[in-house]
Amino acid sequence: MRAAAAPSGAATASGARAARPPRPATPTSVIDAALRADAAEVTRLLALPAGGDLVRWWSDLVAPARSGIASRTVLARPGDEPDALVVAAALAVLRERSGRVPRHPSRRRIVLLLAAPGEPRPLSLHVLAGALADAGVDARVVAGPTGRHRLLEIAAMTSPSAVVLLSEQTAPDLGLVGAVAEAHAELPVFVMVPDEAAGEVPLGHQVHRVRTVPGLVHEVLAVSA
Missing domain, CATH: 1.10.1240 (Methyltransferase, Methionine Synthase (B12-binding Domains); Chain A, domain 1)
Structure with missing residues (x-):
């Protein structure tokens, strides 16, 4: 005995759903x-x-x-x-x-990226690190405690070509920026914070505020080439 055919309308709707592009x-x-x-x-x-x-x-x-x-x-x-x-x-x-970025022994010094103390690492920090890695820069996100002594110790061990600090808070703790600039006078330090915190950035000869991820990538690449 033949099975009853599905109503043509139902078949059409089912086919439309199956053919619907993502x-x-x-x-x-x-x-x-x-x-x-x-x-x-x-x-x-x-x-x-x-x-x-x-x-x-x-x-x-x-x-x-x-x-x-x-x-x-x-x-x-x-x-x-x-x-x-x-x-x-x-x-x-x-x-x-x-995982697809090639490793090469002639790669320049690393770039250190970190969040302001006491803040979770923003996703944009990892995006920036990824974009720098795409351009051949050995970009490392600093995880864990990042107090003054710890950061200065890491900077002394790695001799980075730049340090990047990001914050999404309107009143971030930017004490590390001044500490790094004081201990490493020729080390470029880039800071990205909301406009409300711009006045707290201790701008100087090697301390720069950058407003966007594309701008930050451009500035860091300029000192890491």
């Missing part, structure tokens, strides 16, 4: 996937092909998506954290990307 990667599509707690879709949307521009990926996709998520008020279930999904997917992209 959503393009836009800040809105990333936000929607993160709010649905769809980790797989967030990962797909944030995937970056080999050779893709990391800074543009950050500026055009990741940063706007995170800003959009931060502006939403949601009633999340336990364990659902939309921004954490985006951060996890972005960090995975950066880890995979850095």
Whole structure:
């Protein structure tokens, strides 16, 4: 006995769903996937092909998506954290990307990147490190305690070509900037902070405030070439 055929309307709808192309990667599509707690879709949307521009990926996709998520008020279930999904997917992209950067014994001195004391390391710090690595710079994110003595000790051991300090706070602790500048007068120090904290940056001959990740990449590369 022949099985009954599915209604033509149902078959058409099913086929349309199967043939529907995946959503393009836009800040809105990333936000929607993160709010649905769809980790797989967030990962797909944030995937970056080999050779893709990391800074543009950050500026055009990741940063706007995170800003959009931060502006939403949601009633999340336990364990659902939309921004954490985006951060996890972005960090995975950066880890995979850095694994393809060739290591060469003639590489110049390293660049040290750190967050202001007492602050979590911002995702932009890792993006900056990844962009510098793409350009052949041995960029290292300083993890763990970064007090004055510890940072000066690391700087003495590594002889970096530059130090970068990032903060997303409006009143960051920038004491380390002055300490590094005093101990290493010729070491370029770059600081990226919100506009509200600009007046707290101890600008000097080798201390510079930079406002954007693309600008920071450009400035650091200029002293690391």
